[in-house]
Amino acid sequence: MTWTRTGSRTTPAGVAQPPGPTQPQPQPQPQRKSFGNLVRLVRASLALVWSSGPRLFLGLLALQAMVAGALAGQILAVQHLLTAILEVADDAQAISEIVAPVLLLAGLTALTSIAGGLQGHLQRVLGENVARAMWRRVLDVATAVDLRHFESSDFHNQLERVQSSALTRPYQVSQGLITLVGSLLAGIGVGVALAGISPLLLPLLVVGGLPLLLTSRQESRLEFAFAVSQTPTLRLRTYLTLLQTGRDEAKEVRAFGLAPWLRGRFDAVYEEYLAELSTHVRRRSRLTAVGNIGSAVVLAAILLVLVWLIGEGAVGVAGAGAAIVAIRMLASQVQGVFGGVRQIFESGLFLADLDVFLALGAAQTPPEARGPAAPTSFGSITARDLVFTYPGAAAPALDGVSIDLRAGEVIALVGENGSGKTTLAKVLAGLYDPDAGAVAWDGSDLREFDRGSLRARITVVFQDFVQYALTATQNIAVGRADDPVDPERVQAAARAAGADRFLAGLPHGYDTILSRLFVGGQELSGGQWQRVALARAFYRDAPLMILDEPSASLDPRAEHELFANLRTVLGGRTALFISHRFSTVRGADRIYVLKEGRVVEHGTHLELLRRGGHYAELHALQAEAYVAAGEATPSGQ
Numbered sequence: 001m002t003w004t005r006t007g008s009r010t011t012p013a014g015v016a017q018p019p020g021p022t023q024p025q026p027q028p029q030p031q032r033k034s035f036g037n038l039v040r041l042v043r044a045s046l047a048l049v050w051s052s053g054p055r056l057f058l059g060l061l062a063l064q065a066m067v068a069g070a071l072a073g074q075i076l077a078v079q080h081l082l083t084a085i086l087e088v089a090d091d092a093q094a095i096s097e098i099v100a101p102v103l104l105l106a107g108l109t110a111l112t113s114i115a116g117g118l119q120g121h122l123q124r125v126l127g128e129n130v131a132r133a134m135w136r137r138v139l140d141v142a143t144a145v146d147l148r149h150f151e152s153s154d155f156h157n158q159l160e161r162v163q164s165s166a167l168t169r170p171y172q173v174s175q176g177l178i179t180l181v182g183s184l185l186a187g188i189g190v191g192v193a194l195a196g197i198s199p200l201l202l203p204l205l206v207v208g209g210l211p212l213l214l215t216s217r218q219e220s221r222l223e224f225a226f227a228v229s230q231t232p233t234l235r236l237r238t239y240l241t242l243l244q245t246g247r248d249e250a251k252e253v254r255a256f257g258l259a260p261w262l263r264g265r266f267d268a269v270y271e272e273y274l275a276e277l278s279t280h281v282r283r284r285s286r287l288t289a290v291g292n293i294g295s296a297v298v299l300a301a302i303l304l305v306l307v308w309l310i311g312e313g314a315v316g317v318a319g320a321g322a323a324i325v326a327i328r329m330l331a332s333q334v335q336g337v338f339g340g341v342r343q344i345f346e347s348g349l350f351l352a353d354l355d356v357f358l359a360l361g362a363a364q365t366p367p368e369a370r371g372p373a374a375p376t377s378f379g380s381i382t383a384r385d386l387v388f389t390y391p392g393a394a395a396p397a398l399d400g401v402s403i404d405l406r407a408g409e410v411i412a413l414v415g416e417n418g419s420g421k422t423t424l425a426k427v428l429a430g431l432y433d434p435d436a437g438a439v440a441w442d443g444s445d446l447r448e449f450d451r452g453s454l455r456a457r458i459t460v461v462f463q464d465f466v467q468y469a470l471t472a473t474q475n476i477a478v479g480r481a482d483d484p485v486d487p488e489r490v491q492a493a494a495r496a497a498g499a500d501r502f503l504a505g506l507p508h509g510y511d512t513i514l515s516r517l518f519v520g521g522q523e524l525s526g527g528q529w530q531r532v533a534l535a536r537a538f539y540r541d542a543p544l545m546i547l548d549e550p551s552a553s554l555d556p557r558a559e560h561e562l563f564a565n566l567r568t569v570l571g572g573r574t575a576l577f578i579s580h581r582f583s584t585v586r587g588a589d590r591i592y593v594l595k596e597g598r599v600v601e602h603g604t605h606l607e608l609l610r611r612g613g614h615y616a617e618l619h620a621l622q623a624e625a626y627v628a629a630g631e632a633t634p635s636g637q
């Protein structure tokens with residue numbers, strides 16, 4: 001569904017294009033809405049609401065029509081009641097005449113209230129249905145967009161606005177429309193009743209709503225501009241809240257005594273927001289006051305006209321009483337109509353924002369253009385002249401990198417912090433497309449293959465792998481989330497990663513939840529978690545395995561076992577691993593040494609040592625630490 005084209009680039013063919021991940025996203029502006037845009041917006045919103053709950057939607061419309069009829073009926077009942085009361089004043093015998101209008105008035109009032117309550121319940125359920133439909137779309141986009149978007153603060157601001165403001169808007173458009181139609185129906189009903197008393201009053205009442213319409217359009221623009229300007233502040237506030245309430249952060253906040261400092265920043269950010277909010281609310285209140293004063297002036301004029309009509313004898317006393325009730329009712333219906341228009345207009349501004357976000361998903365490669373499935377195996381992988389720059393970064397993280405992997409090889413990447421190892425791993429895994437250069441499997445560029453199938457052929461263990469608050473089995477089996485869980489393969493993967501023994505010893509074995517966040521959950525140590533992450537990678541069973549510092553948290557014995565058995569466990573699969581420990585790197589078939597985004601050397605451990613370059617220098621620094629005087633052996637040799 002396309003809402004509007006605000007803020008996005010438009011091709012000559014008129015197709016909305018979202019900004020690329022490396023381009024700064026345009027700051028959304030409150031746009032003037034053309035009538036055509038509003039009609040498109042209303043149509044798209046209605047289609048969404050209809051598809052989310054047609055029966056609920058029809059039910060709401062029926063209730064709205066019922067309320068309209070009941071309101072008109074109330075005016076007539078009031079007029080009859082007043083007439084009957086005046087008759088009783090003249091003739092006490094006429095008291096029985098009062099019963100019918102009283103019962104009618106009571107019945108219609110009850111009907112209006114019951115229908116109103118029911119409407120509230122239906123709206124709640126329908127609103128949730130629509131929200132679910134919108135969540136699906138937003139999550140589809142959030143999980144499919146290029147990883148680079150997540151490096152951009154503009155993207156996060158937009159995502160925040162979509163989640164906090166835009167998701168409920170399609171429903172609000174429909175709700176605004178229902179209110180508008182309902183108020184219009186009720187207004188017509190009451191208007192007809194009022195016209196029967198005095199037709200002169202009708203046009204005056206409609207004019208009474210105009211000041212509100214004019215000011216509420218301005219209010220909508222103010223609201224949207226405020227939401228956009230406050231997104232970064234609100235995100236910072238949420239982040240500061242997380243630091244003070246998060247489980248992982250709690251220990252460091254205490255250890256460093258950060259609470260007062262964090263609270264200070266939190267208060268300052270909140271203070272800033274509250275100050276902006278006060279200014280915004282003052283502006284809105286001024287507009288609301290102007291609109292309402294305008295309406296009140298018109299209403300006073302109408303009442304004066306009514307008094308004049310009574311004086312002229314054009315309206316009787318009962319008619320005047322009923323007219324006063326009708327005027328009140330009609331005034332609120334007119335307000336309802338204009339309120340509905342305002343709601344649609346305001347939602348439109350937010351939906352334009354949502355539209356740009358959803359267009360990011362539309363920019364993903366469509367299924368028919370995804371290319372062939374990646375081959376199930378390869379003879380060689382070649383990366384040539386890779387260049388990659390993170391969005392907003394001044395210098396490239398990879399600057400002309402070339403490496404080769406042959407099937408069955410174990411390749412190591414080494415280099416100082418920030419030299420580009422992890423970035424290279426992500427490009428080789430197809431998570432980032434290089435800005436220049438290419439990665440090819442047996443000569444075919446990775447970009448030619450269907451992304452999903454390519455990812456199925458690669459397994460990656462990141463430095464900051466995810467610790468799922470799921471059972472041990474699920475933590476491993478998410479390695480192949482699309483397949484049914486195979487408990488035997490889960491255990492085999494755990495054995496290969498050295499995780500089998502401690503997982504089997506947990507209170508519920510492999511069914512234990514690996515987090516204390518949930519009842520019966522159990523916490524693991526950092527090294528144990530790393531083995532679980534390795535087991536997940538082994539379970540995935542892909543021909544290429546990329547391991548980013550897989551032994552950083554392992555004890556020396558576990559690390560030794562992992563690398564001593566690596567080739568057996570790999571069973572002919574190709575592995576690329578990143579490590580800072582030369583004891584683990586030395587067994588690799590080939591080592592690539594990165595420095596400032598470039599490969600400066602490559603070869604076997606011995607070749608690189610003999611060369612006496614960067615690798616030999618780093619190796620010597622690490623070796624020195626072990627052979628410092630008096631630490632070499634227990635005997636001091």
Ligand SMILES: Nc1ncnc2c1ncn2[C@@H]1O[C@H](COP(=O)(O)OP(=O)(O)OP(=O)(O)O)[C@@H](O)[C@H]1O
Nearest residue numbers: 151390393397415416417418419420421422423424
């Ligand atoms: N998400 C990111 N956004 C912007 N720049 C990044 C991002 N991640 C890394 N960088 C930058 O890219 C460069 C290479 O980072 P990379 O993580 O690839 O280094 P590395 O060799 O893996 O480092 P380490 O040994 O510390 O893990 C660094 O200058 C880093 O600051």
